[in-house]
Amino acid sequence: MKQKQSGPLKWVLIGGSAFFLFVMLILPLIYVLSTAFREGIQVYIESVTDEYAVKAILLTIRATVSAVVINTLFGVFAAWCITRFQFRGKKIISTLIDLPLTVSPIIAGLIYVLTFGRQSALYPYLQKLGISIIYAVPGIVLATIFVTFPFISREIIPVLTAAGTDEEEAAALMGANGWTIFWRVTFPHIKWVLLYGVVLCTARAMGEFGAVSVLSGHLRGKTNTMPLYIELLYQGYDYTGAFAISSILVVMAIVILILRSVLEYLGKKDREA
Amino acid sequence: MEQQYYVEMRDINKQFGDFQALEQINFGIEKGKLIGLLGPSGSGKTTILRILAGLETAETGDIIINGQVVNDIPASQRGIGFVFQNYALFRYMTVFENVAFGLRVQKWPKSRVKERVNEMLRLVGLEGLEKRYPSQLSGGQRQRVAFARALAPEPQLLLLDEPFAAIDAKVRQELRRWLKGMISTVGITSIFVTHDQEEAIEVADEIIITNQGRIEQIGKPVDIYRNPTTPFVARFIGDSAELENVHLFPGFEYAADQIKHAIIRPEYLTVYKKGEPVEYPNSVEPGVVVQSAFRGTVTEYQIRLSDGTILTANRLVDTAPLAEGEQVQIFARRLLAFDEERAFPVENICLAGVRPYVI
Amino acid sequence: MKRKQKKKTRVIPGFGLSLGVTVTILSLVVVIPLCSLVVFTSQLSFSDFLSTVTSSRVMSSYWVSFSTALVASLINAGMGLMIAWVLVRYDFPGKRIMDGMIEIPFALPTAVAGISLTHLTTTNGWVGSLFDKIGIQIAYTRIGITVALVFIGIPFVVRSVQPVLEKIDPQYEEAAGMMGATRCYTFFRVILPEILPALIAGFTMAFARCLGEYGSVVFIAGNTPYKTEITPLLIMAQLQEYDYASATSIALVMLIAAFLILFINAVLQSRTSKIVSGIE
Numbered sequence: 001m002k003q004k005q006s007g008p009l010k011w012v013l014i015g016g017s018a019f020f021l022f023v024m025l026i027l028p029l030i031y032v033l034s035t036a037f038r039e040g041i042q043v044y045i046e047s048v049t050d051e052y053a054v055k056a057i058l059l060t061i062r063a064t065v066s067a068v069v070i071n072t073l074f075g076v077f078a079a080w081c082i083t084r085f086q087f088r089g090k091k092i093i094s095t096l097i098d099l100p101l102t103v104s105p106i107i108a109g110l111i112y113v114l115t116f117g118r119q120s121a122l123y124p125y126l127q128k129l130g131i132s133i134i135y136a137v138p139g140i141v142l143a144t145i146f147v148t149f150p151f152i153s154r155e156i157i158p159v160l161t162a163a164g165t166d167e168e169e170a171a172a173l174m175g176a177n178g179w180t181i182f183w184r185v186t187f188p189h190i191k192w193v194l195l196y197g198v199v200l201c202t203a204r205a206m207g208e209f210g211a212v213s214v215l216s217g218h219l220r221g222k223t224n225t226m227p228l229y230i231e232l233l234y235q236g237y238d239y240t241g242a243f244a245i246s247s248i249l250v251v252m253a254i255v256i257l258i259l260r261s262v263l264e265y266l267g268k269k270d271r272e273a
Numbered sequence: 274m275e276q277q278y279y280v281e282m283r284d285i286n287k288q289f290g291d292f293q294a295l296e297q298i299n300f301g302i303e304k305g306k307l308i309g310l311l312g313p314s315g316s317g318k319t320t321i322l323r324i325l326a327g328l329e330t331a332e333t334g335d336i337i338i339n340g341q342v343v344n345d346i347p348a349s350q351r352g353i354g355f356v357f358q359n360y361a362l363f364r365y366m367t368v369f370e371n372v373a374f375g376l377r378v379q380k381w382p383k384s385r386v387k388e389r390v391n392e393m394l395r396l397v398g399l400e401g402l403e404k405r406y407p408s409q410l411s412g413g414q415r416q417r418v419a420f421a422r423a424l425a426p427e428p429q430l431l432l433l434d435e436p437f438a439a440i441d442a443k444v445r446q447e448l449r450r451w452l453k454g455m456i457s458t459v460g461i462t463s464i465f466v467t468h469d470q471e472e473a474i475e476v477a478d479e480i481i482i483t484n485q486g487r488i489e490q491i492g493k494p495v496d497i498y499r500n501p502t503t504p505f506v507a508r509f510i511g512d513s514a515e516l517e518n519v520h521l522f523p524g525f526e527y528a529a530d531q532i533k534h535a536i537i538r539p540e541y542l543t544v545y546k547k548g549e550p551v552e553y554p555n556s557v558e559p560g561v562v563v564q565s566a567f568r569g570t571v572t573e574y575q576i577r578l579s580d581g582t583i584l585t586a587n588r589l590v591d592t593a594p595l596a597e598g599e600q601v602q603i604f605a606r607r608l609l610a611f612d613e614e615r616a617f618p619v620e621n622i623c624l625a626g627v628r629p630y631v632i
Numbered sequence: 633m634k635r636k637q638k639k640k641t642r643v644i645p646g647f648g649l650s651l652g653v654t655v656t657i658l659s660l661v662v663v664i665p666l667c668s669l670v671v672f673t674s675q676l677s678f679s680d681f682l683s684t685v686t687s688s689r690v691m692s693s694y695w696v697s698f699s700t701a702l703v704a705s706l707i708n709a710g711m712g713l714m715i716a717w718v719l720v721r722y723d724f725p726g727k728r729i730m731d732g733m734i735e736i737p738f739a740l741p742t743a744v745a746g747i748s749l750t751h752l753t754t755t756n757g758w759v760g761s762l763f764d765k766i767g768i769q770i771a772y773t774r775i776g777i778t779v780a781l782v783f784i785g786i787p788f789v790v791r792s793v794q795p796v797l798e799k800i801d802p803q804y805e806e807a808a809g810m811m812g813a814t815r816c817y818t819f820f821r822v823i824l825p826e827i828l829p830a831l832i833a834g835f836t837m838a839f840a841r842c843l844g845e846y847g848s849v850v851f852i853a854g855n856t857p858y859k860t861e862i863t864p865l866l867i868m869a870q871l872q873e874y875d876y877a878s879a880t881s882i883a884l885v886m887l888i889a890a891f892l893i894l895f896i897n898a899v900l901q902s903r904t905s906k907i908v909s910g911i912e
Contacts, residue, residue: 014724017715023759024783025736028748031758035751074657081650085642093654096662102890104844106864107883110871115668119876145661166361168644169328174375174426175349178645184374188365200738207741209847210864214871227743227847234747234851246744253739260739261732328643348643 029250036247039240047244055221056229056245059137063144063212063225064205070145071201072194075152079190080182083160084168100149108146109214112139135217140225143211148204152197156190163189192267199263203256207249278337279304279462280325280430285334287320287486294320295331296486302479307456308464309477309494313509316483318466322432325464326353339429354423354461356433360415362407368394368418369403375426393421397455412440413448420452424459431456433465437472449476470510474498482506500618504534507609507616511538514584522605524556524621532610532619542586544574545602546593553623557602560584562595576603672880684881689857690866694885697863700774701842704781709835711782712789713827719790720797734790737783742847749780750852772854777862780848785838792834796827829904836897840890 116133133139171181209227216223233242278301287295295317310318323329327348376386397417437445474494482489484505501507513536519529564575571587607620753760753770770776808818846864853860870879
């Protein structure tokens with residue numbers, strides 16, 4: 001219900017909100033973009049095509065893709081298991097899935113250091129096998145998976161709960177196998193929220209800083225993701241470089257926001273139909 | 274050799290955690306019959322249906338379909354068509370795809386799928402709606418799709434869970450008749466669950482009444498209505514009022530000592546307006562009209578007796594109307610007496626003749 | 633004949649497979665690492681633990697983290713309520729864009745936000761220079777930390793209040809208005825109680841997130857011990873010196889604080905919703 005009289009209060013509130021959001025949210029974006037191009041397009045291109053920059057971008061993509069793939073796989077199976085069956089320990093599983101959201105990214109990094117680091121009981125075995133996780137790429141991938149862990153399952157579970165199990169039961173009664181039931185009956189219900197979850201997961205994965213920072217060891221060109229590379233440039237007073245790399249992430253963020261709105265709209269329309 | 278049943282449940286027990294959902298369920302159903310499973314919610318009727326279908330598993334007991342114990346046969350191979358309470362139509366498939374689903378997973382050849390789906394849609398009267406999605410159909414149409422989908426793979430047994438619950442009252446009446454007609458056309462053995470006694474009485478060939486996980490009575494609707502055998506059924510079926518003081522009612526004093534509880538139904542009562550000829554003047558009881566309601570062919574009156582009991586009685590609309598507060602006389606032909614274990618009818622002494630009839 | 637039926641049949645297939653995949657991935661990613669935290673903690677001596685988590689530098693970091701997170705979350709509660717109100721109740725050009733903007737802090741990497749906010753608020757930055765004239769420094773002070781945390785926390789309150797506000801029946805306000813209540817009175821007595829549980833939920837989520845935030849704060853804070861050093865940064869510092877025992881000890885305190893906040897929220901939620909709806 002919209003307020004009918006458009007008193008001055010309305011415009012004071014709108015103005016206040018707009019001003020606050022502009023200063024807090026838009027100004028930083030404008031600043032990133034303007035600083036990135038401050039020394040001209042040439043410097044910008046050099047900054048983003050720098051050998052280490054490209055490596056950081058590739059590592060970020062790798063970590064993000066891994067997180068999205070693992071979390072999608074996990075999200076779909078976990079949602080199926082939690083919403084389609086009754087079993088003991090279901091509550092514990094749900095709680096554990098959401099746990100990473102309540103843990104500070106630094107602590108997320110810490111628990112992996114404790115698990116795979118030098119003082120861990122696993123460490124001798126890992127070394128024998130020649131696997132290094134801490135201060136190496138696997139650690140970064142693991143940390144990224146951890147901080148984005150519940151993003152996809154959280155989106156799917158409420159939709160499947162709301163849809164109920166009747167359709168799957170009906171299909172199973174008619175003799176359909178699990179594969180057919182999932183693709184023909186269940187998947188159409190979750191396709192938009194699944195994509196929505198993937199977008200959220202991507203956003204968080206590519207920007208994760210704290211947890212990755214603990215696990216990376218900051219090896220330039222090896223274990224630096226984009227946010228870590230930005231930190232490195234920034235601490236080396238290469239502000240233009242830092243903001244140039246940042247500008248890529250800003251553009252990605254805007255793309256993600258637009259995708260998010262589109263998916264939200266499509267999902268809503270689909271549910272209403 | 275006992276009677277050969279088509280569907281049978283023997284000594285079925287089922288628990289959900291600490292809750293005894295079903296206790297020693299035994300019944301048999303003849304081929305081609307339409308059975309109503311009737312009971313209040315939580316009485317176990319839906320659980321019986323789901324166990325028959327294989328959607329739930331009983332702790333003990335046997336399920337026999339067509340002479341074969343099917344306990345360990347998966348739901349999909351029991352040859353059962355199931356209509357879910359909210360139909361469970363596949364929301365993202367067209368009407369055609371919904372009906373074709375069971376045939377496709379059973380690997381029917383393409384041309385036969387098409388033929389069979391069209392045949393089913395013709396049968397349920399939904400030709401021309403093949404391309405619609407369930408959300409574009411009315412409640413009644415959805416039920417027809419669910420029915421067509423359940424019947425398409427040629428099941429030997431059709432199970433329907435509260436088939437009319439999701440439909441508004443006006444269409445419900447029409448659909449009941451439609452469904453009964455359709456099932457007799459197809460000739461398939463069917464069991465439906467309902468909590469609505471009117472629905473069960475109207476649609477079913479035979480009714481199984483459940484209460485608190487047990488079967489109370491099995492029988493033809495008319496038998497169940499006329500001769501309830503347990504206190505629960507006596508109270509549950511029909512529009513009954515409970516009588517506190519049986520001995521007050523003239524004509525039943527002779528049996529009052531043996532009757533612990535009794536109920537009386539509107540059709541057992543005749544209401545006489547002052548001045549109307551009374552058939553058995555010695556057996557009428559005075560009362561006061563408290564409320565009246567027009568019910569179409571009859572007018573329903575609430576009448577208070579001298580001890581405060583309120584009875585419901587009907588008079589045809591073409592008789593003289595009774596005003597609220599009016600003094601009337603009531604004659605009861607019979608009442609249903611029951612104790613903890615059983616129920617039995619008791620006739621008014623005037624009608625029972627010289628030898629009063631007491632069971 | 634009575635016969636015990638063997639195994640429970642599940643009609644919908646895939647229970648074993650989905651449970652297997654779920655438990656496997658969950659164990660590898662969450663359970664085993666958490667267990668190693670428990671194992672490592674059990675090896676700490678209690679007196680060492682106590683002296684670590686109560687040392688004066690750590691204590692002051694708690695205060696820095698707690699006070700800035702609290703102030704930032706309070707600001708966000710107020711601003712978030714106003715923004716949610718504006719987005720639900722008014723129509724104006726650019727409304728959809730404003731709605732989409734709310735999610736920027738979720739989508740924008742925290743490190744990017746951190747360096748950008750720092751540069752904006754230094755004494756010669758676009759915003760910082762204005763405040764410098766009236767003698768307020770933002771970057772490298774607790775105000776700076778608060779600004780970064782406000783940025784991080786914006787979506788929480790808006791997104792939890794918005795759907796509740798949308799569901800409030802306008803007849804409520806009309807009814808109150810018919811009885812002669814002023815709009816201000818109506819807001820505080822009729823609307824605020826309805827959205828209070830959502831407001832509290834948004835506030836606690838923002839608060840918990842702010843306590844653990846690292847990426848955006850580390851740049852703007854200046855990280856001066858006792859003054860602008862937040863607890864997560866202290867853990868990071870211990871880790872970089874390979875002092876796992878101290879890092880774990882401090883982390884445990886933070887974890888306990890986070891769970892405590894969530895618990896308090898759950899209690900408040902059930903109490904306020906009981907008052908409003910009369911049911912649990």
